[in-house]
Amino acid sequence: MSWINVCNEESLPQGTGIAAWVAGKAVAIFNLGKHGLYAIDNIDPATGVSLLARGxxxxxxxxxxxxxxxxxxxxxxxxxVCLEDPQLVASPFAIKTEQGQVFVLAKA
Structure with a gap:
């Protein structure tokens, strides 16, 4: 596993998500300001459609x-984990910032 530089922290809009391609996977990244950054699989497990970043x-x-x-x-x-159906899971990704850059940990 390795940390992948996704973007500049200033380019992430607050209060919403963006989709990024990380080592062959679509990842939804959310900038929630004081609540931090979050990253989960962008594929909706219920439908197989890549759109969670727009949720x-x-x-x-x-x-x-x-x-x-x-x-x-x-x-x-x-x-x-899906609150309505715990069998559905959009895998979370580790995310961090360093020197103004956003990094997501790519899964093997």
């Missing part, structure tokens, strides 16, 4: 989540 950010029972744009399942931004 709405929300908080449910203290968990930060993204709601899938298609059928509105809610995926935890920390664990990737």
């Amino acid at each position: 709405l950010i929300c908080e449910i029972e203290g968990q930060l989540c993204v709601a899938s744009p298609l059928y509105k399942q809610h995926y935890s931004l920390t664990t990737g």
Whole structure:
């Protein structure tokens, strides 16, 4: 596994997500300002469509989540687990910033 430089931190819009290609995988990256950065698989496990980066950010029972744009399942931004169906998981990725750059840990 290795850290992949995705973008400049200043280029991430706050309060929403972007999709990035990281070592052959589509990753949804969310910049939640004071709540930090999050990264999960961009593929919606319920549909197989690459679109979670376009979902709405929300908080449910203290968990930060993204709601899938298609059928509105809610995926935890920390664990990737779907709140409505725990068998559905959008795998989380480690994410960090260094010297103004955003890095995502590519999975083998």
